[in-house]
Amino acid sequence: MFSLIIRNLQKASTINRFFYLAVFYLVLTNSMSAQTTTARNEMPPSDDKQVLQTILAEVRQLRSAVDKAQVNTSRLQIAVERMRRQQEQVDRLATQLQQIQDETQMLQSSKPEMEEQLKEMEAQLQQAPNEELRLEMQATCKEFKKSLEQQAQRETQLGELQTKITAQLQAERSRLEEMNNQLDSLQREMESQQLAVN
Numbered sequence: 001m002f003s004l005i006i007r008n009l010q011k012a013s014t015i016n017r018f019f020y021l022a023v024f025y026l027v028l029t030n031s032m033s034a035q036t037t038t039a040r041n042e043m044p045p046s047d048d049k050q051v052l053q054t055i056l057a058e059v060r061q062l063r064s065a066v067d068k069a070q071v072n073t074s075r076l077q078i079a080v081e082r083m084r085r086q087q088e089q090v091d092r093l094a095t096q097l098q099q100i101q102d103e104t105q106m107l108q109s110s111k112p113e114m115e116e117q118l119k120e121m122e123a124q125l126q127q128a129p130n131e132e133l134r135l136e137m138q139a140t141c142k143e144f145k146k147s148l149e150q151q152a153q154r155e156t157q158l159g160e161l162q163t164k165i166t167a168q169l170q171a172e173r174s175r176l177e178e179m180n181n182q183l184d185s186l187q188r189e190m191e192s193q194q195l196a197v198n
Contacts, residue, residue, distance in 0.1 A: 072190045079183045086176045093169040100165060104158045107151055114151070118144050 121141050128134035 072186060076183075076186055076190065079179065079186060083176070083179045083183060086172065086179055090169065090172045090176055093165060093172055097162065097165045097169055100158050100162045104155060104162065107155050107158070111148070111151065114144070114148055118148065 118141065121137060121144060125134060125137045125141060128137055
């Protein structure tokens with residue numbers, strides 16, 4: 001039976017060869033576990049022994065490749081999930097940075113107009129026809145100046161926050177790129193193993 005399987009192995013295609021290897025491995029295992037002294041005397045010729053050893057080596061190699069493929073598949077799933085979470089972190093920081101930049105631009109664009117309005121109000125204050133109107137305009141100017149001061153403080157806060165978020169975003173993007181490189185390396189490793197099996 002061994003000689004028949006060996007002849008089939010020699011003629012079989014790559015895919016069929018794996019099938020014969022698996023069948024042969026099962027047959028050989030059962031045969032070896034039931035061997036007796038008489039069976040040892042009936043071993044195949046030396047040439048067949050060499051073929052058997054080669055086949056066994058190929059079976060072990062195939063099993064090792066399958067085990068490695070299973071491990072790498074798990075590693076790949078974990079890497080993809082980590083990369084997905086990292087991408088979400090990068091997107092969140094990018095959105096936050098964009099919001100800060102938009103608010104800063106809005107404050108900066110409105111500042112000249114507010115300063116011009118304050119100048120007009122101060123000029124009108126000098127020409128107030130009576131004390132009551134003058135006091136009212138003074139209060140309005142005071143509130144306007146307070147708004148400008150608060151706006152300036154907010155711009156300072158946004159500038160500091162923008163610097164902080166920009167640094168965080170760069171660090172997270174670098175980490176994402178590193179994870180992407182690791183994922184590419186793992187995929188190449190798996191492809192190499194697949195080629196070795198084929």
